[in-house]
Amino acid sequence: MEEANRIFNQNSVPTYSTPEQAVKTYLYMYQYKRNLELLYETSEELPVDAAPPKRPIMVIMRNAAVENRELLNEAEAKKLLECYDFPVVKTAVAKTPDEAAAIAMQIGYPVVLKILSPQIIHKTEVGG
Numbered sequence: 395m396e397e398a399n400r401i402f403n404q405n406s407v408p409t410y411s412t413p414e415q416a417v418k419t420y421l422y423m424y425q426y427k428r429n430l431e432l433l434y435e436t437s438e439e440l441p442v443d444a445a446p447p448k449r450p451i452m453v454i455m456r457n458a459a460v461e462n463r464e465l466l467n468e469a470e471a472k473k474l475l476e477c478y479d480f481p482v483v484k485t486a487v488a489k490t491p492d493e494a495a496a497i498a499m500q501i502g503y504p505v506v507l508k509i510l511s512p513q514i515i516h517k518t519e520v521g522g
Contacts (some may be wrong), residue, residue, distance in 0.1 A: 412433040442487075445476055446478050448480050450473065450477055451474060451477050454466065454470045454473055454474055455469070458470065461512065463512060465515055467510055467512065468485070468508065468510065469485055469486075469487050469510060472485045486500075486501065487510060496506065517522075
């Protein structure tokens with residue numbers, strides 16, 4: 395085995411002491427290759443006159459400013475991303491259990507309920 399390792403190393407073929415080291419190196423090389431592909435990926439060409447709708451963006455930003463907030467809530471952030479054609483999960487705000495049930499029927503199941511509060515930015519902060 396030592397002789398085989400020596401021959402491989404002389405010919406620039408990597409060798410590893412354990413299968414785990416070989417797999418770890420392979421995964422690292424795969425991730426590196428994938429990162430390079432993403433780096434050189436050509437983005438979609440947009441028309442020169444393509445621009446997001448200004449009014450909904452201004453409303454979102456103005457509401458946050460009026461409330462003296464520096465952060466957007468999740469629903470606002472998703473609306474903003476939609477304006478720039480980022481794919482987002484369908485989101486709606488319900489203020490009562492009946493509204494939540496009606497929205498769930500409209501969207502279709504399964505659904506997820508999340509808290510929406512200016513005092514709670516991340517649900518993990520309150521054990522959610």
